[in-house]
Amino acid sequence: MNILLKIKNINTFSRSEQLLASYILKHAEEVLSLSTRDLAERCFVSIATIYRFLEKLEIKGYSEFKAALSVALVTQKEEEEFNFNFPIQAKETPFKVVQTMKEDYLQTINTTIDMLDLETLRQAVGAMRQAEIIDIYATAGNYYMAQNFKLQMLEIGVNVNVPNLVYEKGLQASMSDETHFAIVITYEGRGANIKEILGILRARHTKILLISSPRLKEEADYHLYMLPEEHYYRKLSAFSSRLTTLYLLDTIYLTYFSSDYDNHLKKKEEYYHHLHQYFKSEH
Helix, strand or coil: CCHHHHHHHCCCCCHHHHHHHHHHHHCHHHHCCCCHHHHHHHHCCCHHHHHHHHHHCCCCCHHHHHHHHHHHHHHHHHHHHCCCCCCCCCCCCHHHHHHHHHHHHHHHHHHHHHHCCHHHHHHHHHHHHHCCEEEEEECCCHHHHHHHHHHHHHCCCCCEECCCCHHHHHHHHHHCCCCEEEEEECCCCCCCCHHHHHHHHHHCCCEEEEEECCCCCCCCCEEEECCCCCCCCCCCCCHHHHHHHHHHHHHHHHHHHHHCHHHHHHHHHHHHHHHHHHHHHHC
């Protein structure tokens, strides 16, 4: 995960560590040239605090931290220079459009990977495998991504519920309990009743995987992040958030598939064989 994003998302820092985090986020370029002693003096903390801070970031030493910070700053600069909301202007050539979409997709995937916490992914898929029932609550265009994920899971013998209507979502959430696993997909929680759905799921003690922009601060058991650069309506289209959602759902599917690879592959081939025999006999 991008080190700057990781610092923003950790909520277990002590007060001294929070001072350190705040200074690094505000003065990242300057920190690259500071020694541990210099940084400690600027933040009014001890050098020991810096190393406890690095431990929470799962960084082995100060040199490794500065290397990760340097990479994160380069990525941040590239993102600031690219306009995800209006990637093209009027009367662009087809060549320019093609190249722009390539850049949009590359930056989206690279940033999504930077924000992806592998341990969170592992734990979320583990909880999915323990659940008796999997439900997906998706808003707007994410509903169609959820339907694609449902089909992928069905091909390996796992049924996934994807309610569509607002009432249907509320009813499904109300029926949920600790035997269910819920995937909630929303950019910033503006979809119809999505925050109410999250509240119901928490009250029903259902494990929740939230896929959203980091700007959405909702309590969930697991949180995977969409690239947060898009405005929710002032944009040409949801190119970036749509690709992020597809990438994350495909990654979840493959991680789930890999956890029992031989069995899932056997089921997939078996189902296709039955389908082929059926359609062959129909003709």
